[in-house]
Amino acid sequence: MAKFSQVPAEELVRMIIHCDTEIVGNSVIMEFLQREDMCVIPENTAKLMAPYSKDWTGPNAATSTREQDPSELTREDQVYLQTAFELHHYWKARMRALAMTLSFESEYDELSANLQEIVKVCESLRDSVSLMNVLGLILDIGNFMNDSNKQAVGFKLSSLARLGMVKDDKNESTFADLVERIVRNQYPEWENFQDEIGGVIKVHKANIDQLRSDAERYIGNIKNVQSSLDAGNLSDPKKFHPQDRVNIVVQRCMKDARRKAEQMQLYLEEMSKTFDDIMTFYGEDSTDENARRDFFGKLAGFLLEWKKSKDKNIAWEDNRRRMEASLARKRVNPAVTNGADGTGSQTAASSGAMDSLLEKLRAAAPQARDQRDRRRRARLKERHQVRVASGQRMPELSVNDGEKPEESTAVNGEHAQEPENKPECSSPTAEVQVSEGEDVADRAASMLQGLRENMDSDTARARRRDSAEEARRNRRMRRRVAGTATTKEGSHNDSTPLPPVPEPEVPDDTATVEKHNPESPSEPEPSKPDEPATELAPTPDEMEKKEET
Known part of the structure; x- marks a missing residue:
């Protein structure tokens, strides 16, 4: 009612009694006027309002006067007095009929749509x-x-x-x-x-019993209004307020309302029957x-x-x-798969180191130093295959074109290292054999093998040092035994003493091995002085020839 707070009380009463559109079309005002305390008047309120009221049901209600002036009351009390209090004998029926005219069309559309949707879903479940x-x-x-x-x-x-x-x-x-x-x-x-049956998702939250109750209430409300108009509180216009137009407004909509109520009844019956049948069809208890x-x-x-x-x-x-x-x-392509699996199993550090190593190998072309190293390794391999006993003369090694022959002493399988400052002479044929497209994988494997050998260098050096010491002891023992036997044989033939046999200086095998270490094949090695040759004691025949001379 705050919307009409500035409207005078007499004007507001006239609008309510005349059923103006501003009043009937406003749902908030209609709900307020239909409240229970507006339709039911307490006895205490009736006693207080009686002197200010007028009885519109009497014979001369229009000409009758009030005992007290209503202007003594507040604005709200004046509105209440001239509407709900004086028209209380038909006020409830009046407001119900006006509310029906306001909402019967919208309620019909909503309820009928729900009922038809239920029927449609039930039929789809039955026909699927x-x-x-x-x-x-x-x-x-x-x-x-x-x-x-x-x-x-x-x-x-x-x-x-x-x-x-x-x-x-x-x-x-x-x-x-x-x-x-x-x-x-x-x-x-x-x-x-x-x-x-997709419609069940839309209606699965619908309460069938509640929907049925709403439809029945809609039908019953229209029937009640019609009964009030026919033989109820709204049937005698003489008991209405002289300016009340409720009968005219309600009668204008009742024909359409009755038709909709009848149609709603048909929808409700069809929905109830179809729903009960489909429940029985699927073995459910419809009760x-x-x-x-x-x-x-x-x-x-x-x-x-x-x-x-x-x-x-x-x-x-x-x-x-x-x-x-x-x-x-x-x-189809297992090689690609194996390569992918191998790469994935590597750690970040190892894969990065391998990539950089392969890049360097691809970028580097074969050089003369690589050829020199291969030739030197081949010569060392050939020399190690020849075993020279102590005291024997070393066999001369064949050299390439223009290479200067060199001598090296081998003692009990341990060979001296070849100087690295030896002049290089590689034939054009050998250089042609080395292709610039050398297999990168073989070179990488060789370098990795060298890295592994370097990791075990300390252990290998200690082992070689022990082997060299044992070899020196064995050589000394053999020389002592040979010298003793020779001395005894010479004294039997001649009493001339033999010159002592000087012991040669044996180089440290550890240093020799370190010079052959593949970690630094390109570093030049200092020239090693020739070791004194081993002199053997002369035999008896040689001593006789010497004496004759």
Whole structure:
């Protein structure tokens, strides 16, 4: 009423009694005027308002006067006095009829749409052959999993909610996933049941009993207004306020309201019958309130679970196809796969070091130093294959074109190192044999082998040092034994003493090995002075020839 706070009390009373559009079309004002305390007047209020009121039901109500002046009351009391209090004998029926004229069209549209939607969904559930086939498939698979003495002829709709709870031995796929996969792959013509019964998702929250109650209330309200107009409080206009136009406004809409009420009754009867029949068709109790409330919810839950299973199965099948395609590519080209796996297994540090090493090897062309190193390694290999006993003369080694021959002493398998400042003479044929496209993998393997050898260098040096010392002891022992035998033989033939045999200086094998270390093949080595040759004691024949001379 705050909207009309500036309107005088007399003008506001006139608007209410005349049923102006500003009053009847305002839902807030209509709700206020229909309140219970406006329709039912307490006795205490009636006693206080009696001196200011006028009885409009009497014979000469228009000419009768009030005992007290209403202007003594407040503005709100004056409005209340001249409307709800003085017209209380038909006020409730009056306001109900006016409210009906305001809302009967909108309520009819809403209720009729809901009732027709329920009927449409029920018919789709009854006529869907695909749904029957899917439910039959579920029953067959369930009987297949059951024992022979536990075969079922049907199941409740509540069992559909448990399809997603039954899982396989790997706990990955559910019974609902299996049914959806079978239908989609083997019975694709059954998949259209989702479209046929898709309406259950829209109506699964609808309360059938509440919808029926609303429709009945709508029909009953129109009937009550018609009864009031025919033989009720609104039937005698003489008892109305002289300026009240409620009868004219209500009668204007009653014809359309009666027609809508009759149509609503038909919709309600059809909906009730169809819903009860479909519940009986699916084996549900139509008299159970809980079953009526959850009927559409069970089917809607099954439909939503079906869509989830379909998405899950499609994603799983796509992933499986990608994996099979990947395995096929690996079988066709296993070399690429092995290379990819090897690269992935390396750590970041090792892979980075390997990449940089391969780049350097690819960028570097074969050089003369590499050829010189290969020739030197070949010569050392050939020398190590020749075993020279102590005291024997070293065999001369063949050299390449223009190379200066050199001598080296080998003692019990231990050979001296060849100087690195030896002049290089490589033939053009040998240089042509070294291709610039040398296998990078072989060179990398050689360098890695060298790195591994360097890691064990300390242990190898100690082992070689021990071997060199043992070899020196063995040589000394053999020389002592040989010298003793020679002395005894010479004294038997001649008493001339033999000159002592000087012991040669044996170089440290550790230093020799270190000079052959592949870590620094290009460093020049200092020239080593020739070791004194080993002189042997003369034999008796040689001593006789010497004496004759």
